[in-house]
Amino acid sequence: MTAAQVLTGGLTKSFGKTTAISNLNLMLEGGLVAVLGPNGSGKTTLLRCLATILSPNDGWMRVDGLDPDHESDRTEIRRRLGYMPQEPGLSRSGRVFDVLDYFAVLKGFDQERQRRTAVFAALDEVGLRKRASDKVGELSGGMRRRLGLAQALLGSPSLLILDEPSANLDPDERLRLRQIIAARRLTTTAIISTHLTEEANGCETILVLTDGQLAFTGSPSALAAVADGRSWLQPAPPLEVRASWQQPDGRYRCLGSPPPGAILVPPTIEDGYLLLQEPAAVS
Amino acid sequence: MTTYDQPNQDRLRSNWQAITAELDTPAASVVERLLGRVGLSSGTVRLMAGTPALRRAWFAALATAIAVGLSASDSNDPRASLFAFFVVAPLVPLLGVSLAYGVRADPAHEITLATPMSGLRLVLLRSAVVLVVSATILGLASLLGPSPALMAGAWLLPALGLTALNLALMTMMVPHRASLTAAILWLGTLVIVNVSTTDKLAAFSPTAQLIAILLAVGSLTVVFTRRQAFDRLEATA
Numbered sequence: 001m002t003a004a005q006v007l008t009g010g011l012t013k014s015f016g017k018t019t020a021i022s023n024l025n026l027m028l029e030g031g032l033v034a035v036l037g038p039n040g041s042g043k044t045t046l047l048r049c050l051a052t053i054l055s056p057n058d059g060w061m062r063v064d065g066l067d068p069d070h071e072s073d074r075t076e077i078r079r080r081l082g083y084m085p086q087e088p089g090l091s092r093s094g095r096v097f098d099v100l101d102y103f104a105v106l107k108g109f110d111q112e113r114q115r116r117t118a119v120f121a122a123l124d125e126v127g128l129r130k131r132a133s134d135k136v137g138e139l140s141g142g143m144r145r146r147l148g149l150a151q152a153l154l155g156s157p158s159l160l161i162l163d164e165p166s167a168n169l170d171p172d173e174r175l176r177l178r179q180i181i182a183a184r185r186l187t188t189t190a191i192i193s194t195h196l197t198e199e200a201n202g203c204e205t206i207l208v209l210t211d212g213q214l215a216f217t218g219s220p221s222a223l224a225a226v227a228d229g230r231s232w233l234q235p236a237p238p239l240e241v242r243a244s245w246q247q248p249d250g251r252y253r254c255l256g257s258p259p260p261g262a263i264l265v266p267p268t269i270e271d272g273y274l275l276l277q278e279p280a281a282v283s
Numbered sequence: 284m285t286t287y288d289q290p291n292q293d294r295l296r297s298n299w300q301a302i303t304a305e306l307d308t309p310a311a312s313v314v315e316r317l318l319g320r321v322g323l324s325s326g327t328v329r330l331m332a333g334t335p336a337l338r339r340a341w342f343a344a345l346a347t348a349i350a351v352g353l354s355a356s357d358s359n360d361p362r363a364s365l366f367a368f369f370v371v372a373p374l375v376p377l378l379g380v381s382l383a384y385g386v387r388a389d390p391a392h393e394i395t396l397a398t399p400m401s402g403l404r405l406v407l408l409r410s411a412v413v414l415v416v417s418a419t420i421l422g423l424a425s426l427l428g429p430s431p432a433l434m435a436g437a438w439l440l441p442a443l444g445l446t447a448l449n450l451a452l453m454t455m456m457v458p459h460r461a462s463l464t465a466a467i468l469w470l471g472t473l474v475i476v477n478v479s480t481t482d483k484l485a486a487f488s489p490t491a492q493l494i495a496i497l498l499a500v501g502s503l504t505v506v507f508t509r510r511q512a513f514d515r516l517e518a519t520a
Binding site for chain 1: 297300301303304305307308309324325326329330389390391392393394395396397398399400401405511514515516517
């Protein structure tokens with residue numbers, strides 16, 4: 001199985017007078033892709049369009065050359081897709097196995113034995129096999145999130161779309177989730193929305209969305225390079241900068257146009273990300 | 284010690300996975316076992332029994348049907364209670380369908396949409412389940428009423444027509460609004476018929492039954508032509 005290829009051209013989605021994403025041109029194939037952006041920047045709308053559950057108002061998209069506007073193509077794309085929304089909405093009263101088995105039916109596993117094997121393979125992958133008979137409501141928040149991921153992993157999809165998979169998780173669970181997703185990077189195109197720059201750091205490609213527009217596409221190092229020569233330390237609070245914050249040693253880390261004689265520091269992807277945002281959003 | 288070549292190792296692994304999966308699978312619920320016994324495939328059983336929204340729809344239909352049945356059992360004014368039953372009975376499956384599909388009804392609706400399962404197939408399956416359950420319960424409830432033989436049948440076709448209309452409207456608007464619109468149209472029609480004739484039960488006459496059939500056929504044609512709406516979030520959110 002090879003990772004899916006996702007192409008979009010001029011992708012635009014509006015809700016009434018509000019444009020959520022505008023004129024997005026993407027070419028993604030293989031590896032982990034992080035979609036970074038502040039709240040309301042259009043991350044979820046983009047992911048829903050890529051997951052074929054929202055139809056764009058303008059522009060086009062293809063997954064492995066398939067057009068989601070055609071019914072048969074859309075079904076084929078969905079066979080290759082694993083999708084986890086921000087709120088998976090899994091039934092808390094259902095048992096772990098039953099919930100996953102239900103999604104396996106929806107994913108086209110018609111034969112009971114084949115379905116059962118696929119369900120347990122997914123449970124194994126997220127480390128929940130021993131909880132198969134437990135009620136979903138008895139699982140911790142992190143485990144429920146892993147169960148949400150398990151339904152997305154059913155059938156080994158070549159395109160994985162995960163909307164804020166690690167939101168509200170403790171560091172251990174975040175790491176575990178990251179490991180599960182990263183293990184798929186060779187066979188899957190995994191598109192993950194996040195607002196954590198540290199998570200994006202482990203991805204091959206980062207997309208930065210600002211007000212529904214694509215502000216950046218590239219590697220983590222390229223995103224950090226956006227802040228090359230624009231990240232410095234100074235002892236006194238800055239007057240006019242794009243963003244600044246005090247460090248534990250009392251000095252201020254500043255982003256923007258450095259004053260003469262400023263001590264430049266190596267930029268991080270967070271620096272690059274912040275510089276791509278509107279000044280009002282980071283001040 | 285026996286050694287195996289690669290193909291045999293793969294087969295062995297696959298068999299072992301199937302055995303452990305069989306052993307680890309929790310027992311099916313009573314409802315699932317019952318549904319399985321009537322010849323439904325395991326996948327269909329899972330779709331019917333595993334949907335929380337459907338369970339809510341069943342319970343809502345059950346509760347409403349019992350209430351309708353009890354209210355119809357008033358023997359002081361049999362014709363009035365029969366009319367009340369006829370008015371409300373077709374709304375029971377309508378309520379069930381509105382509780383069985385869409386973002387408001389199904390918290391996992393977004394995931395469901397992103398699967399290859401056709402939205403039309405799913406909504407029809409859930410509607411059929413709701414319709415069958417409602418019809419059975421209302422049929423039993425009608426036995427409590429003053430005129431069982433008539434009551435058992437006269438509301439069925441209007442209910443079918445109304446449910447089909449509801450599905451057609453669901454391709455154009457969100458499910459709860461579609462159900463509300465269908466219910467208003469139904470009640471509005473009854474008011475108009477009642478005002479224009481002296482026969483309280485004119486809306487359930489043979490002519491009205493024929494109109495209900497035509498409504499069902501027309502609505503299902505709309506449902507089929509606009510089926511893609513069930514595959515997208517815009518129409519179901």
